[in-house]
Amino acid sequence: MQASVNGVQIKYTDEGKGTPIVFVHGFPLSRRTWQKQIEALKSTHRVIAPDLRGLGENEGVSGSTTMDQFADDIHALLQQLKTGPVILVGHSMGGYIALAFARKYPAMLRGLVLVATQSGADSPEAAAGRRTTAGKVKEEGSKVVVDAMTPKMLAANNQDKKMADLVRAFMAPSKPDSVISALLGMAERPDSTSMLASIAVPTLVITGADDIVIPPAESEKMAAAIPGANLKVIPSAGHLVAFEQPAEFNKALQEWLKTVKA
Numbered sequence: 367m368q369a370s371v372n373g374v375q376i377k378y379t380d381e382g383k384g385t386p387i388v389f390v391h392g393f394p395l396s397r398r399t400w401q402k403q404i405e406a407l408k409s410t411h412r413v414i415a416p417d418l419r420g421l422g423e424n425e426g427v428s429g430s431t432t433m434d435q436f437a438d439d440i441h442a443l444l445q446q447l448k449t450g451p452v453i454l455v456g457h458s459m460g461g462y463i464a465l466a467f468a469r470k471y472p473a474m475l476r477g478l479v480l481v482a483t484q485s486g487a488d489s490p491e492a493a494a495g496r497r498t499t500a501g502k503v504k505e506e507g508s509k510v511v512v513d514a515m516t517p518k519m520l521a522a523n524n525q526d527k528k529m530a531d532l533v534r535a536f537m538a539p540s541k542p543d544s545v546i547s548a549l550l551g552m553a554e555r556p557d558s559t560s561m562l563a564s565i566a567v568p569t570l571v572i573t574g575a576d577d578i579v580i581p582p583a584e585s586e587k588m589a590a591a592i593p594g595a596n597l598k599v600i601p602s603a604g605h606l607v608a609f610e611q612p613a614e615f616n617k618a619l620q621e622w623l624k625t626v627k628a
Contacts, residue, residue, distance in 0.1 A: 371442045372435075377423040378416035378443065382408035385476070385626075386449040389415040390440065392458030392482075392606075393548050394511055394540040396422030399457070402612035403619070411623075414452075416443055418463070420544030428543045430550035433459075437466040441474060453477035453626060455619075457608065458580065459548065465558040468565055477626045478569045479619065482577050482605050484584035485591070487557040496553040500546040508545050512537045521576035521604040533606060562591035569595040570622045572615065574603030596622055 369376050379397055381404060389400040397415035404413050419439050420427035440463070444452060451474050456464030461483025468475055488496065502510045512534060519533045520526075569592045573585035582599055589597035598618040603611040 369443055369446050371419075371439050371446070374419050374427065374439070375425060376416050376419065376439060376443055378414060379404060380412070380414050380447065382410070382412050384411045386412040386414060386444075386452040387623075388440065388444065388449075388452045388454050389413070390436075390454065390456040390460030390463050391415070391418065391422070392460050393552065394421060394508065394515070394545050395457075395536050396539070398422070398536050399606065399609050403455075403608055403616060406612070406616045406620070412449070414444075414447065414449070416440065418460075418548075420547055421540055423539070424544075426541035426544045427547050429547055430554065431547040432551045433462045433466040433555045434470065435551070436463040437470055440467060441471050444474065450474075451476040453479065453623070455479040455481065456483060457481040458483050458605065459552060462552065462555055462558070465561070466555075468567075469558070469561050472566070475567045477567050477623075478565060479572065479622075480569065480585070480588060481572045482574060482580055482585070482607055483588075484580050485558040485562055485588050486584070487555055488553055493553040496549045500549040503542050503545050503549070508538075508540045508542050511545055512540070518579050519604060519606040520610050521574065521602055522578070523576075523602075524604065524610065529610065533609070559591065562588060563593065565592045565595075568622075568626045570598065570619070571595055572598045572600065572607060572618060574605060574607035574610065575599050575601045576603060577605045577607070579605040598622075
């Protein structure tokens with residue numbers, strides 16, 4: 367499916383009926399990373415998963431795309447789809463976007479799931495590193511990021527080559543200008559830590575025990591700061607926890623969903 371949102375075309379999945387759950391993918395991925403959650407939940411919920419602007423099957427974008435802009439796109443899509451308040455699930459960069467959405471559109475939230483993400487802004491060094499990477503992508507293409515990120519997405523002891531190849535395939539279509547745009551947007555994102563205490567919807571924080579991209583300690587800090595938040599650390603999982611350990615992830619999500627009022 368496709369919608370015109372804030373001047374760009376957004377491809378998205380919309381399946382099932384019931385309480386709407388919106389899955390927001392990370393960088394530089396696509397909605398395909400959520401396929402195992404879509405299959406597990408579409409019989410009980412309305413499951414929506416967009417490709418973020420410039421990523422996945424969408425046309426490329428240039429400039430810098432802020433986390434607020436991504437959040438605005440999701441909000442505009444949900445308005446078009448007439449979902450009403452949703453349960454929002456964000457992975458990594460998708461978590462940054464989910465926090466921006468929670469700040470800007472709290473009335474559109476009935477639940478929040480933060481997956482392998484963090485609330486803090488980049489340190490000056492990390493932001494500079496993203497800008498350096500953006501420069502390399504401009505010169506050499508998206509392969510720079512795909513090659514660097516693929517080994518970090520799964521647990522270090524995961525020897526499943528087929529899974530690793532799929533992870534690479536999720537990232538490979540990313541267009542250089544769009545990768546640069548997202549890198550610059552992440553580098554300039556604000557610190558969301560101060561808003562965590564004001565989150566008033568049921569919240570689940572999930573992380574992989576072996577995540578080296580955003581260590582589990584970041585999830586622990588967020589869960590402690592959000593009133594009533596639940597924390598789930600999934601063993602033998604790296605950064606792409608929902609794809610690497612779908613059975614455990616889906617079990618944790620489905621058990622938590624039972625506690626969220628429809």
